[in-house]
Amino acid sequence: MWSNPTLWVLAAYIGFFVSQTLLRRQWLWLGGAVLLWWLGALYSGRLLPGIFGTHKIANLYVPYLYITLASAWPLLTGWRRSGDGKGRCLKTGSVYLSLLAVSGLVQHLAFGALVLLTAYHYPGGVSLYVWPNLLQQYLLQPTVWIVSQWLLMALFYLHRQLLGQEADRFSLLQLQSGFLLMLVWPAWLLFADLAAFVAR
Numbered sequence: 001m002w003s004n005p006t007l008w009v010l011a012a013y014i015g016f017f018v019s020q021t022l023l024r025r026q027w028l029w030l031g032g033a034v035l036l037w038w039l040g041a042l043y044s045g046r047l048l049p050g051i052f053g054t055h056k057i058a059n060l061y062v063p064y065l066y067i068t069l070a071s072a073w074p075l076l077t078g079w080r081r082s083g084d085g086k087g088r089c090l091k092t093g094s095v096y097l098s099l100l101a102v103s104g105l106v107q108h109l110a111f112g113a114l115v116l117l118t119a120y121h122y123p124g125g126v127s128l129y130v131w132p133n134l135l136q137q138y139l140l141q142p143t144v145w146i147v148s149q150w151l152l153m154a155l156f157y158l159h160r161q162l163l164g165q166e167a168d169r170f171s172l173l174q175l176q177s178g179f180l181l182m183l184v185w186p187a188w189l190l191f192a193d194l195a196a197f198v199a200r
Helices: 005-023 027-047 057-061 063-070 072-077 095-121 127-139 142-162 172-199
Strands: 079-081 088-090
Touching (some): 005 027, 005 063, 005 095, 005 142, 027 057, 027 063, 027 072, 063 095, 063 142, 072 095, 095 127, 095 142, 095 172, 127 172, 142 172
Antiparallel strands (some): 079 088
């Protein structure tokens, strides 16, 4: 079972989140994520018994969904004026958690935009192929999603380090750039899959 690299990535993602929320006493965020996982596992287990459920590993394949939804509280209450008074910082007590919350929100907004664009063109063009591909990317390829989020977090962090600013500081331009990157990345994966499908 642990020979699967996806499980190692999932374990690292969940482990970093749990350890940081425990260290920084972000009880609401951690509790919210666990509650959302439990409710998702409970209801999906009723929908597809034997595949999903509280004792099935399949429900751990979307921890980024539970963590992002549960980050609503720190995202609503954690914004503070930065040290120089010119920007806003998300104060969670941990740079990693701040970057995780913001990058998760940006990534989900970009993915939602792709879903809406596909719905707008349904059933024309290749939208019938795009729907299952987007679903596959989100539900069945957690490694791609998690690594993409970590890369976005690293870009946000390096950007602020190069400017000599706080790493948990965010600007509108920075968020827009992240949104564009997270819009292009799944679209590129989708076109690569489509090109491979057509070439068969």
